Amino acid sequence: MKLKYLAAACLAAAIYSCDDTTTGVGDFLANTDEINAYSMTFEATTKTIKYTDINPNGIYSRTNSAYLGKFTDADFGTFSADFITQINCPEGFTFPETMQSIQSASLGLYYASYYGDSLAPMRVRVDLLDTPIDDDGSDMSLYYTTYDPTKYYNEEAEPLAEKDYTAYDVAVGDSLKSETGYNTVSISLPESFSQDIQKKYEENKDYFKDAYSFIHNVLPGFYVHTTQGEGSILYIQDIWLHLNIEYLIESSSGSVDSTVYTQIPFAATNEVYMSTRLENSDNAFDNQMSDKEHTYLKTPVGLLTEVKLPLEEMYAELGKDTLNSVSISFTKMKEVSDNSSKNPYKMGVPQYLLLLRKSEVNEFFEQNKTYDSQTSFLASYSSTTNSYTFSQLNRLISQIFSEMRTQEEPAEGWDEHNALVLIPVKTETDSQSNIIGLSHDLEVNSARLVGGENGDKLKIEVIYTRPAISE
Incomplete structure (x- = not known):
């Protein structure tokens, strides 16, 4: 973890312009002379899971589209x-x-x-x-x-x-x-x-x-x-x-x-x-599940990436501060495997990823919810950076901190209890191109991501403010 002091006045102004709903965890004191802004970096761990690990019935497929056919792929x-x-x-x-x-x-x-x-x-x-x-x-x-x-x-x-x-x-x-x-x-x-x-x-x-x-x-x-x-x-x-x-x-x-x-x-x-x-097919994802150096996304009804944040460590460091921005990026690698370059029919790249708590996935889709940037978040694929970036996770983490402060700790611990998942989705837009609905991506898409249980850890960048107390 790396801590560095930032110039308070100019950075705080920049912070507030980034996220207009800055989430307070601790309360500012009335007799403070200034608000100091800082940044801190944590590490998230990721692994590949099958969608059927979340729901053995597969995925919720109530959509306006239908799919028909059969295909055999060397990777999946x-x-x-x-x-x-x-x-x-x-x-x-x-x-x-x-x-x-x-x-x-x-x-x-x-x-x-x-x-x-x-x-x-x-x-x-x-x-x-x-x-x-x-x-x-x-x-x-x-x-x-x-x-x-x-x-x-x-x-x-x-x-x-x-x-x-x-x-x-x-x-x-x-x-x-x-x-x-x-x-x-x-x-x-x-x-x-x-x-x-x-x-x-x-x-x-x-x-x-x-x-x-x-x-x-x-x-x-x-x-x-x-x-x-x-x-x-x-x-x-x-x-x-x-x-x-x-x-x-x-x-x-x-x-x-x-x-x-x-x-x-x-x-x-x-x-x-x-x-x-x-x-x-029964053994469709054996190779991907055995790869601990990366994580995978595969649609439809295939593979997801599970994300675990070091919530207990973050709470110990930041539990009384105000989180202004929490961001994490997931980088897509060029190919899914060595077979990818040999496949004449390249799979598409998931264009949108939904990030939310693993325990809330079934309810989210069954109740036809859309992302709210509070407990569920949407990121689009950037072909420039080959990545998906989520930058407003301070809202979710602040909510989890509140739960950690007031509720009994789950048996498996807060980090496990609040595991997140990345889910490829399709968007529905209105006439002004505003996203008004989400559904599972049922097209044939895939991605290999940096991460994995034995792979590179992902950086979580946190910007937070802490009041300086006058003596």
């Missing part, structure tokens, strides 16, 4: 993704009164990006759910990546539809893709499916009055999964059920006898259930 083994989705029906929906028939139906999977081999041959299968899922939060296991889809469809039944595809469809011109911004896997559904939809509508139009009625009486949903091939993972942003209908309109003679055709879309939206199931 085999990974696969499939999903269940329901289809929303707008309130008060009706078909045209003169509808003659639903001619055909298709399920469209729209994606702007993917990971892996663009031309790897894959086969997707669509199964019809036979059990409606109530998206009311009463069964939280539905939203985790290890849910069992066989509870909701008959795996012995014939598939509703199958389709061979590649991530890049050479049959679709680049000009069309540039116009829409999407690649598409369009899966034709059988004539019997269209007929059943029409039959349900003719039976009772109230089945289509809202999403709940539609899901419980017409279409419980789809289970979409790959059955052959590997080499790519699709990052699906939109899912549409397209119904092509025939109906009559008034002709020039005034009679309703002219036949026209149109397509009616039904979307999978965040008002209905959609959740991705993810699997990694």
Whole structure:
């Protein structure tokens, strides 16, 4: 640990400009002549942990996106993704009164990006759910990546539809893709499916009055999964059920006898259930877990970095002072391993990391919280410094100091009790680009970080103020 005296007046002003919510731990005394500012450095220890060490059910995957495919990587083994989705029906929906028939139906999977081999041959299968899922939060296991889809469809039944595809469809011109911004896997559904939809509508139009009625009486949903091939993972942003209908309109003679055709879309939206199931091979992370010289991040449902701060040591030194800034940086190394340079499909780099207490992870995502820079913190990847920097941890540490002062010490000690974790996340923004939500990063990303149980210790830079007491 290194302590150095800083010039009080100018540095204190700089400190306050850095963090406008400076957190007081000790109380300033009324008869102080000046406030002295100091800095101190501590060391944090890090190690790699599996996400399943936090929750054996995997990660909370209630998102607006779906993932599909299978890929084997030399560093991280085999990974696969499939999903269940329901289809929303707008309130008060009706078909045209003169509808003659639903001619055909298709399920469209729209994606702007993917990971892996663009031309790897894959086969997707669509199964019809036979059990409606109530998206009311009463069964939280539905939203985790290890849910069992066989509870909701008959795996012995014939598939509703199958389709061979590649991530890049050479049959679709680049000009069309540039116009829409999407690649598409369009899966034709059988004539019997269209007929059943029409039959349900003719039976009772109230089945289509809202999403709940539609899901419980017409279409419980789809289970979409790959059955052959590997080499790519699709990052699906939109899912549409397209119904092509025939109906009559008034002709020039005034009679309703002219036949026209149109397509009616039904979307999978965040008002209905959609959740991705993810699997990694059993020995996927053996190499990374055995590496004690670094730590790792791997998404999805892979590896996290656990961070332990020397809280008891810090409290002994700073427990009566005011913490103005506590910062720590995590440096990303160039490659994940020696295999990385040989892999033709480089994984992405996690762009955002969430830092929070390990004990609060499940609650954070289940309750759809966003970071508050008080107990949870967000850092973005800097390609300039190859690092992620958190600079306002004084707020969390001051809170922990308060707990240490007033509560009984946990059996495992404060350092262990308040272990932190780094979690790769995706951000949701509003029209002004303000971050309004976070979710787990479910794309294929990875990073190797400086640190590890036997590796370099990470520096925690603390700036604090201490009043000088007049005699």
